[in-house]
Amino acid sequence: MSFEIHDEVSAARMAGEWDALAEERAARVATRPSYALAWNRVGRGRPAVCTVRRGGRLVGLAPLHARTRFGVTALRLPAHGLGTIGTFLAADECALGDLLDGIAARNMALQLDHIDLADPLLAMLRASPRWSVDVVATEQCLTIDIAAGAGAESLRGRRTLKTLSRLERVLERAGTPVTVEVVRDPGHLARRWPDIVAVAAAADEHSGRDNFCAPPWASFSRPLLDAEARAGRLLVVGLLVGGRWRAHEIMFRTGSTVEMWIGRFHPDMRRYQPGQLLQRRITDRHDELGIDRFDYLYGTSEFKSQWANGGYRVGSVVAVPGSRPHQRWTLRAADRAADLVRPLRRATGGTLAMPPS
Structure with a gap:
């Protein structure tokens, strides 16, 4: 097994096998290179696509980018907070575990928004002794099965x-x-x-x-x-x-x-x-x-509720390596500082011309 973190250039070079893994796992659009690479060209943060290979074959991939605010860095999914439902790609439980172990070994924190609360990624994070995890349920996603x-x-x-x-x-x-x-x-x-x-x-x-x-x-x-x-x-x-x-x-x-x-x-x-x-x-x-299934993605509305006959819950996840529990507090402080500064920047037409990532 080998673990690696890719920048934009090397991530783009493996787009073909990345897309093949997403197809094999019948994964959501937010896990695909079409989504992540398009976001990496315009979004904030530095691409940090984490991969696991077994015998040279791609078996796990986390489509992440590193975002630093007020000196605090966390790994996030592409288009963080913009309504699509994200996750990691893994051929099996071992590959998913190796992805999480590789990230933890590098002492990197995760801030993951809009995660399905039934996602195996969340279950494995909670079960792992290498991670300290906070989960907040945020919204219902509605579906139609026909x-x-x-x-x-x-x-x-x-x-x-x-x-x-x-x-x-x-x-x-x-x-x-x-x-x-x-x-x-x-x-x-x-x-x-x-x-x-x-x-x-x-x-x-x-x-x-x-x-x-x-x-x-x-x-x-x-x-x-x-x-x-x-x-x-x-x-x-x-x-x-x-x-x-x-x-x-x-x-x-x-x-x-x-x-x-x-x-x-x-x-x-x-x-x-x-x-x-x-x-x-x-x-x-x-x-x-x-x-045979329509997924309305994040959020509810009167219109969606009128048509939907099913759904699932999503939440926000903050996970820090167990060896660095203080990261949770520094992340929280950076988020609060960003929340205070953001309205000021918008009011002055400042650097928030591009949306947050």
């Missing part, structure tokens, strides 16, 4: 579906019928990207949300979407009204599960419930699309 042959009628009531049908008829009578368009490949994405950008800009303009289709975020999201499209794992479903792109759902596929990353609709469509119309269309076509 059987073959079923559709929206298995998730929503008759009254709701009649309302959505009525809204579609209103639009059709107005000469603007509703259709959907599925984007999977890079060329199709390039053609529809201006429409996706326009809807995102209108949707996020006064929302207080970050627009992932505009600078500086687009330098992360667009390469990610392109890479996932080339790998055949991107799924963007657009709602067209009278032939105009008015809403979309951007998703990443892992087997028959899709992670629903970003959904947006143009505000001028609000009274027609475009999110509901789009979700119904996607749900009714799930067999054709090869989907």
